[in-house]
Amino acid sequence: MSTADTLSKRRAKPAQEASVGAALPDLELKKAPSQQRAVETYERILAACAELLGEVGIERLSTNLVCQRAGISPPALYQYFPNKYAILHELGMRLMTVQNELLTPWAVPATFMLPEPAFAGSVAELFLQTMELTAHMPAGVWVTRALRAVPSLQHVRNRSHDFVTDMLLLPFMDAHPRANRAQARLTIRLAIDALYAAQELLFDDPSLDPQAVAATMAEMVAGQMMRLRRG
Structure with missing residues (x-):
């Protein structure tokens, strides 16, 4: 099943869940x-x-x-x-799907078996590719901001990050079956959120050097992943 298929099946539930106990707009x-x-x-x-x-x-x-x-x-x-938020919701779903599809060739056991410098380099490259893709998507930067700023849309990003976490956890555990699965999932989830936040920071502050940010974030993520490998 593709990323797009999986995410599309999750379109209906978030709007219903988010509306419980709050007057949030209909997104369906x-x-x-x-x-x-x-x-x-x-x-x-x-x-x-x-x-x-x-x-x-x-x-x-x-x-x-x-x-x-x-x-x-x-x-x-x-x-x-039904409203402008439903249109933004569709744009957000499309952006998350295209971003996640970049991971398909990367999310394999061989990636998680790379030595630390090579793994960090691959993370940095993926980070920059995702930034470039987002910048070239129609209103990609603004849609990214909307997914963060609009309460009724935040589930799009959160569910996408959960999906990617599970997508990366499987090849990591295949490569390192002795690693603590629960800790691996937590580390991967936090890494995804941290990398995404760093991209948002670059969009908000163009004075920062994307290459330097990518390298720094990748080294941080690689260090944590190496600790998981060692158990």
Whole structure:
């Protein structure tokens, strides 16, 4: 099963879970487009939202602005999305899926058997690749910020990080079956969050050197992973 398939199956639950005890916006699609014309309209909505997000920011973004930019009427938008947060949710799911797909060739036992310097180098390279991919995705940086700043969207990032943790844990344990599984899972989960936070910092502070940040974070992660190997 692909990353996209797995994450898509998790779309419905988070909105329901997040709404318990709180008046959070509905994130579920009203319906999925089926006909070609409907798909084109759906994609125009997403593209317009991505463009506007970088221009006006999260707070000023509205469905009316999206409709104007996409050249459609509000009823056409509301066929698919109940509010602007549902559009951001879809953009976030797409970004997380594409980011996670970078891991597929990396997440193998051979990676976790590399000596520390080589492993750190591979982590740094993956870090920079993820940054570049995000920067080139439509509104990728702003979608990243939305996943952090908007309470109803935070589950997208959290569930994606949980998925990646399990994705990396399996090849690590295959490579090092004597390692403490619970500690390995915790270490990998914390490493993913730390690397993601470092990328957000680079997006927020362009004065920092991405190469230096990548190398420093990779060395920190590699050091922890080596400790796990030694048991």
